[in-house]
Amino acid sequence: MKISIQLLFVIILGSIIVACKSSVKVEAKNTIEGYTIDELLYEDNFDKVDLSQWIIETDTLRNTAVKVDNKKLIIDVDCGATVWLKDKLSGNVLIEYDRMVVVENGSNDRLSDLNQFWMANDPNNLNLFTRNGxxxxxxxxxxxxxxxxxxxxxxxxxxxxxxxxxxxxxxDHTDPQYFLKPNKTYHIKTVIYNGTTKVFIDGEEYFSYTDSAPLTSGYFGFRTTKSRHLINNFKVYRLK
Structure with a gap:
C-alpha cells in the first residue's frame, strides 16, 4: 500500500505532537473560583485551649461563655458577642472555617445569627477593640x-x-433556602479579591459585591447574638 508524501507528513507530525503533549507535566493550581491560593497566613484548629490570637467582646453575664472545648471555639451567649482575630488583614485573602448553630437544650440555644465582620476599622479610634458586644x-x-x-x-x-x-x-435574601438549619455544620468561605467580595456557604455563592471604594484592610470577627455556635478549622490564605 502506497502512502502519499502529504499523508505521511501528517502522520509524523501528529506523532510528534502527541509525544510532546505526553512529555509535558501539567501543574495543578490550587484555586478557589479562579483565585489562586498563594500562602497560608493564619490557622487555628482550636486543638489547644488557647485564645491568645483572639480578642473577645461580650458582656460577662452568668449565661455567657466564649471558650475552647473539644477542639472547637464555643460562643455560647445570651447577649451580643464578637470574637476578633487580633491581627489585621489586608489585600487579597480567603477566609474559611466551619460553623454550626447548636439548637438542643442549652439556655442560649436559638436558631439565629451566624454573622461575620471583616475588613473592620474604627475611623474615630486607632484601637478597634473598645466594645462590649x-x-x-x-x-x-x-x-x-x-x-x-x-x-x-x-x-x-x-x-x-x-x-x-x-x-x-x-x-437581602428572603427565600428560606438562605436561612439556617439547626445543628448543621456549614463551611464558609469569604473571598476578597481586587475590590470584589464573594461569600460561599457550602460552595454556594450567597453574596457577591464589587465595591467602587473597597475596604482593603481591617479586622475579622465572628459575630452573633443570643445563640450557641461551634467553630473550627479556621484559615486565612493570601490570594494572587
Missing amino acids: TFSQYHDLELYYFGIGGRSNTTTRFRKYLGTGERYLVT
Missing part, C-alpha cells in the same frame, strides 16, 4: 458584614458599614 456599638465602624439567619432566622443580609452610622444594604 452590643450590636449597635458597631454601627459607626467601617466594615463588611453578613448575617445568615438574622432576626430569629428570618433574614440573610450583606451590608457595608460606612463609618458614619450608615449601614448600606447590599443584599
Whole structure:
C-alpha cells in the first residue's frame, strides 16, 4: 500500500505532537473560583485551649461563655458577642472555617445569627477593640458584614458599614433556602479579591459585591447574638 508524501507528513507530525503533549507535566493550581491560593497566613484548629490570637467582646453575664472545648471555639451567649482575630488583614485573602448553630437544650440555644465582620476599622479610634458586644456599638465602624439567619432566622443580609452610622444594604435574601438549619455544620468561605467580595456557604455563592471604594484592610470577627455556635478549622490564605 502506497502512502502519499502529504499523508505521511501528517502522520509524523501528529506523532510528534502527541509525544510532546505526553512529555509535558501539567501543574495543578490550587484555586478557589479562579483565585489562586498563594500562602497560608493564619490557622487555628482550636486543638489547644488557647485564645491568645483572639480578642473577645461580650458582656460577662452568668449565661455567657466564649471558650475552647473539644477542639472547637464555643460562643455560647445570651447577649451580643464578637470574637476578633487580633491581627489585621489586608489585600487579597480567603477566609474559611466551619460553623454550626447548636439548637438542643442549652439556655442560649436559638436558631439565629451566624454573622461575620471583616475588613473592620474604627475611623474615630486607632484601637478597634473598645466594645462590649452590643450590636449597635458597631454601627459607626467601617466594615463588611453578613448575617445568615438574622432576626430569629428570618433574614440573610450583606451590608457595608460606612463609618458614619450608615449601614448600606447590599443584599437581602428572603427565600428560606438562605436561612439556617439547626445543628448543621456549614463551611464558609469569604473571598476578597481586587475590590470584589464573594461569600460561599457550602460552595454556594450567597453574596457577591464589587465595591467602587473597597475596604482593603481591617479586622475579622465572628459575630452573633443570643445563640450557641461551634467553630473550627479556621484559615486565612493570601490570594494572587
